[in-house]
Amino acid sequence: MRATGYVRKLDSLGRIVLPKSLRKELNINEGDDIEMYVDDDGNVVLDKYVPRCVFCDQAKENVINFKGKIVCHDCLKDM
Numbered sequence: 625m626r627a628t629g630y631v632r633k634l635d636s637l638g639r640i641v642l643p644k645s646l647r648k649e650l651n652i653n654e655g656d657d658i659e660m661y662v663d664d665d666g667n668v669v670l671d672k673y674v675p676r677c678v679f680c681d682q683a684k685e686n687v688i689n690f691k692g693k694i695v696c697h698d699c700l701k702d703m
Contacts, residue, residue: 642670 632640642652650672652658657673674683677696686697695703 630643630646632643634640647653652672659671659673661669661671663669675687675694676683677687677699678693679699680696682696687694688697688700689695690700
């Protein structure tokens with residue numbers, strides 16, 4: 625993990641503002657989904673959400689929602 629030098633306060637509703645330069649660097653735009661999780665070291669990680677296949681866990685552009693699950697075309701062919 626690399627330090628960015630950005631420090632932001634959490635507001636009363638638990639929100640933070642991501643600086644425009646950081647959003648630009650990470651290709652995060654207004655309306656994008658952001659994934660949040662805690663890594664093995666206890667760090668909170670924010671990442672742009674990319675749909676992943678429930679079977680092969682690969683992030684692919686050609687995924688579909690099949691009965692409420694994200695499935696890639698390759699795994700769908702295998703079914």
